[in-house]
Amino acid sequence: MRPMSARKRIRVALVGCGTVGGATARILIQDKELLLRRSGVEIEVAALVDKSFDHARSLGLPEELFCSGIEPVLADPSLDAVIELAGGVEFPRTLIMRALDAGKHVITANKALLALHGPELFARARQQGLTIGFEASCAGGIPVIRAITDGLLANEIDAVYGILNGTSNYILTEMIHKGSSYADALEQAQKIGLAEADPSLDVQGGDTAHKIAIMSSLAFGISPDFAGIPVSGIDDLDEQDVLTGRDLGYVVKLLAVAHRHPQGVAMWVGPAFISREHPLAWVEGPFNAVSIYGHAVGHTLFYGRGAGGDPTASAVISDVLGLALGITPTIFAHTGFWPDRNGGATQLPAGSEELRFYLRIMAEDKPGVLAAISTILAREQISIASLHQNEQARGQELIPVVITTHTCTRQALDRAVQEINALEITGKEVVLLPIVDEHPEKIS
Amino acid sequence: MRPMSARKRIRVALVGCGTVGGATARILIQDKELLLRRSGVEIEVAALVDKSFDHARSLGLPEELFCSGIEPVLADPSLDAVIELAGGVEFPRTLIMRALDAGKHVITANKALLALHGPELFARARQQGLTIGFEASCAGGIPVIRAITDGLLANEIDAVYGILNGTSNYILTEMIHKGSSYADALEQAQKIGLAEADPSLDVQGGDTAHKIAIMSSLAFGISPDFAGIPVSGIDDLDEQDVLTGRDLGYVVKLLAVAHRHPQGVAMWVGPAFISREHPLAWVEGPFNAVSIYGHAVGHTLFYGRGAGGDPTASAVISDVLGLALGITPTIFAHTGFWPDRNGGATQLPAGSEELRFYLRIMAEDKPGVLAAISTILAREQISIASLHQNEQARGQELIPVVITTHTCTRQALDRAVQEINALEITGKEVVLLPIVDEHPEKIS
Structure with missing residues (x-):
């Protein structure tokens, strides 16, 4: 038996120490030995960047890593990658561009940023010979980006159907099982910390639309026009329709749909009835799932927690390991379905399907x-x-x-x-x- | 925008042109352009090896590739990989050892072989600096090996639960929904081509046990003692218990279970009741699914077709692409959970859980x-x-x-x-x- 190949090393900085950033930092630091044992990769956390470190302190993260600005990180020549978990759009966009210009790989969970500016960021990374990892952007801990870009690489993808927002799915599950009104179910979700005080990005479908835009670009090799995706939310759903649908054999879900037709890809986001027999109908509470149909594999479905600190950290760290092992860069460099590589979009006009x-x-x-x-x-x-x-x-x-x-x-x-x-x-x-x-x- | 990196090439020979081998060959040849476009990899099929080519001919595969022995394949210095889809144990074991000795990578879907001789084969591959790809061995088209070894690499795996035999799951679904006896449901499965004339490997749990042995080795870093896994089948299941279980809120499934305890990993295969609320209870007909619980990601589930020509070919070809891209070799060489790298097994005694x-x-x-x-x-x-x-x-x-x-x-x-x-x-x-x-x- 030959000894294990020499261990690989990677040095990373985290920007943003909120729910996901904090969980990621905690696992990277506490479980360093576990990660090394499983992956052969030794991860060194160089810095934790944020404006406030209250949450980081509450997790017991090491104070000596706290850093209140990104300049030292970008200037550190020994840093391999910047992990962007700050949220928002303009700040992370600038951060990522600057990180790429400074020769750092980037890992991000930021779906809004990638849905709106993915092609620009991917193209810049490519110019620099660098990689952007974004496994955590579409379905939290579910390794669905890897499924599309690696596990199902032999397939022409026919369709992607997703339940991609845990807050909305929790609210709908409450409405279905308890006959609750939307308002009561939202209040319950807020009470247990699943919905934010302003839940609009979740319940109005915007978050789901960001995610299906990213997945569609990879599944179909298109550059989606984000503004052209019809989006409706669950916030004006009447419990009367939820219950009537149930009597007819349907379950209401906030669905993201992307479906390849000969003329182009139809995409939409909104509440929809699916048959109680469909595997997506089983997805309850805060869980997410993505059904992917390939020309060889047929129907596959990937299920798990689409949000939350630890589950999302699982996906972020898989990208750190993928970078160190060279897997993510290989996929990024060689495969052919990236939005910055696609020609004209072939997105069908809204409502034509x-x-x-x-x-x-x-x-x-x-x-x-x-x-x-x-x-x-x-x-x-x-x-x-x-x-x-x-x-x-x-x-x-x-x-x-x-x-x-x-x-x-x-x-x-x-x-x-x-x-x-x-x-x-x-x-x-x-x-x-x-x-x-x-x-x-x-x-x- | 930089042009796509130079295309990669790989030259492969297929041994075994049955259901899976035939479908694999057909997709490799017919969809060569699709595969190149998506993956950046050009795959050349050098030879199709079998004793009979009736099935290959019925698929319209090119006669000039037909080859009735493995010697020319092993002697071809330009061949990169041998795809073993012949079935059995002794012939493929010898074939794979000889292919490795001849410097060829190996791809196989052979679960029995890997469950019984995996560590020996993996060790030989490693001595030679070669890789064995086996995505297709455990769950057909579901990319579950990649989930364990890549997508969930950041996790300590707590448990793996699988529905891994489509024939058995189809029979159980018939028994549950129609109240059929085992004998009637088996006859129905044989009528539609889902069960073989001698269904024992499927219905007695042996096939499922092979698959959980392979997945456990990767999930927990153990070398399972295959003979020590308690296995029972569905062939003496009485419809009375299926229906009584249903009344109690349970669904009967042929489950494979591997569960990490502080003292070791408990493993077993057999019919079991699971709650109607459990996502695995939803898996119906010939579909398979694997629930994996990680310490960070929580519950994830991977669902799809666990058998059949095209779905299994999807997984086989993902390994061909992974070899050409260098992904599969990287995972194989660097990560730390391979059975040939594990020390003493820590498998709990049967029945102690x-x-x-x-x-x-x-x-x-x-x-x-x-x-x-x-x-x-x-x-x-x-x-x-x-x-x-x-x-x-x-x-x-x-x-x-x-x-x-x-x-x-x-x-x-x-x-x-x-x-x-x-x-x-x-x-x-x-x-x-x-x-x-x-x-x-x-x-x-």
Whole structure:
């Protein structure tokens, strides 16, 4: 038996010592021997950079590493990589550009930054012969970037479906199981520390959209136009629809969808009904999951914690080890699906994809209501798959008419809904949710 | 923007052109441009080796590559790697040893071979400075070897739970949903080509045991004693227990379990009840899944097709690409958890782990029955968690007494069961199944 190859060494600085940064620093320092034993890599933490070190102190991180500015880090010639866990967009963008210019590799978990400026940052890294690691950016601890760029490298990817926001998934799970309103479920999520005081980036779908933009760029070799991705959130979801969907055999999830068609890739983010039989329907509470469909492998699904200090640190540190071992740089340098290497984007226009839909129309219980609605749908060539209307309860002015459609475009449906909203016999706005059926596998 | 790094090239020969070998060859040849575009690697197939080429011909594979012996392959100095997809144990063992001696890297999907002779083969590869890729050996298309050895490299692995045999999982799904007997469900699996005429390796747990032995070696850095893994199959499972379990909130699965305790790793394979809430309970039909619990990442789960030509080819080809890119060799050379590098195994003795259990005792409806059973259990310090006995139906001689226990060792329970079986008031053998609760996450 030959001895193990000589150990590899890497010297890193962490910028940002919050939840993820603090957990990463703690594991890098406390579990140094474990990491060396498993990976053959010795990691040296050179500095922890932040404005405040209250959290770092509470974790017992060594004070001698605390550093209140990035200049000493960028000026340290022995530093191999900067780990950016500061959050925000403009500060980390400048930091990363400067780190690359100073010859440092970069690791980041910053999905907003990569969704908005990924190609620019990747191109700069390449000019410098450096690597950006971002395993932690899309699904916390789930190694999904490696799945797309390495494990499933033999596949043409057909589709990616993700539950990518743990806060939203927790809120929806509460609404489904307890029949809670959105407001009550959000309050519960805030109480247990899963939702922030301002939860908008989570519940309005922005965070999910950042993540699907990054994954799509790698899965399909496109440069997504982030502003062109239609995004809706769960914050105006009515528990009535959650429960009606459940009766119809569906589970509501905040889904990110990217689906390759011959003409281009369709992408959208929003609450949607998926069949109770679909594996994504099982993903409950704060967990995340990504379904990836490849032309050879068929359906694969990757599940785990999409946020939180320790789980995200697991992904950040896998990038540190990947850098030291040379794995991440090899993938970054040689493979062909990076957004800075792709030509023109082939993203389909919003709403042009054929989907099935759920509609809830609040209508008066009068003759001609169904005729009016169905005439409008027929004019847009929208075929009704099922229609449910219960008898009027005492004192109820408007009764819900629930329709599921066969496939049609969102564009056509939006036109029909506009007309239905304008009818005198309907009240409130029509509620509209896509229905996502099991994606067909193409394996032979 | 810099141009893409120079393309890498690799020249491979395939030995074995059956289901997996044929699919692998077809994708390597037909999708050569796709693979080059995604990976930057140009793969050249030098030869397809088999005794019969009927299947290869039916796939339209090029006749000029057909080769009926391995000698020309081993003698080809320009060949980089041999892909062993022949099956069996002795032939591939010799083939792989000779390929390594001839300076060729090796890729194999052969779980039996690696479970029985992995350390010897890995050590030989290392002596030669070569690599063995085996992503396809444990879970078909699911990139679970990469998850353990790369994506989750920052973690101390606490436990691995797997549904690793698609044939068995299909049979169990039929039994659960349709109440079929084992025999009927097996016949159905054979009818649709999922089960072989002799299904013993699948349904008796041997295949699953091979796979958990390989994964455990990497997850825990041990050299499992394969013969020391307790293995039972689904072939004597009674539909009565499947349905009773369902009523109790459990789903029966053929599980592989490897669980790190302070004293060592407990491993076993067999049918077990898992809670309907556990993500592994969702895995239906021929799909496989592996739950991995890491000290930082918590619970992760990897799901997909664990068998079949195209899905397994996806994993085989990821190893071809990984070899050409240098990823697989780096992991193989530098990381520290390989069975040929591990010292003494720390595998716990069979049956020494504390688990919960389900018992079904067929007993006469007489005074003293429950007293006799509960006295025996009490003597072994086995605490009863629940007990179910329905009123006797007309004409029924023996009635089922269903007991679930608190945690106890299998060794203690086996002693109790032996005594219960010997009672005059009980008929048939006691049925005994482990109950697997959700594994606790250790993340902070």
